[in-house]
């Protein structure tokens with residue numbers, strides 16, 4: 399009996415492996431689609447009052463909308479804020495029995511480095527060693543700083559030419575989701591429920607997701623496809639607050655200031671001196687949070703200090719806030735003539751606070767990665783994501799890998815395998831939701 403079971407299991411594995419290799423290919427390979435998208439300049443801009451922050455993002459939005467229609471999506475629309483929405487109807491006897499899964503990628507690239515005239519270069523059949531980018535020999539992707547290169551022998555590595563970023567963040571996500579949809583259309587034997595698709599602007603400047611229409615998007619759960627190395631799954635960000643400490647002094651003409659002037663600069667210096675050295679960004683990593691005085695103004699009359707607070711644990715965040723308030727009390731005691739006030743605002747919370755109640759989201763992503771032959775792992779993000787905001791707006795949304803590396807810089811890269819394996823993982827993922 400046992401051997402019969404084993405045999406049956408073996409056969410099942412062989413059938414699924416065969417089925418995967420027998421898939422009809424998409425109409426366009428994911429790498430070709432990716433190379434087309436990165437050539438479209440979609441750089442977003444800081445401190446704009448409109449969404450999208452730059453009109454050029456609409457060039458990719460409109461193209462994606464057109465291509466979504468071509469691959470059979472329904473209800474394709476580009477909102478007034480440049481968000482592309484679409485629905486891929488499921489092919490199950492009753493699609494309402496499985497959750498509608500959302501897949502989201504962002505179209506914009508970082509304001510930090512130019513995304514105009516991106517010239518992607520394919521380093522075919524990489525054989526090890528540092529990669530020097532041809533248009534600027536100072537731009538070197540070194541094995542020392544990128545040990546992941548050692549796992550990429552034989553892969554086709556894709557970089558920019560040294561003058562721009564590549565834009566894999568997050569056009570890899572866009573290309574992988576589109577190729578998944580294309581592959582589903584070519585292979586109706588792949589069973590899946592309804593899939594809600596969105597491509598968003600302004601992720602890099604944090605404005606786009608505020609305009610996201612969670613209700614009409616129609617998903618029960620979702621994933622952003624915006625992470626890095628193959629296998630990396632993130633269901634946790636840290637929680638974030640910003641503190642503003644104001645030191646109110648009294649200014650007057652320095653020639654007649656005796657007994658009148660109260661110089662706020664000395665109070666702010668005293669306050670800064672009280673920061674413990676072991677809780678700063680420059681002294682912490684991994685799961686350890688920080689307090690980071692990062693900007694301010696210095697005036698005799700009024701000096702202001704801004705401080706970022708970050709911690710994966712809400713209690714840890716509260717402890718840091720209490721520390722700042724205690725330091726205010728101490729400095730105030732030393733400088734009774736300066737009026738010191740502190741104001742703390744919440745920016746975002748760790749999405750794990752919500753996602754802990756949706757373990758299947760992480761579990762299914764792990765299973766989908768394993769079926770693609772990858773070794774999945776959970777990585778907490780030392781930052782915020784669009785998914786974190788969506789999670790607190792009612793749509794639980796962890797983040798999945800794209801295969802990309804070195805985001806926001808000229809040394810950004812991805813690879814053929816990175817793009818193909820992520821696409822394969824997404825195809826597995828929608829099937830796993832359908833099978834449950």
Ligand SMILES: [Zn+2]
Pocket residue numbers: 504567568601624
């Ligand atoms: Zn991104």
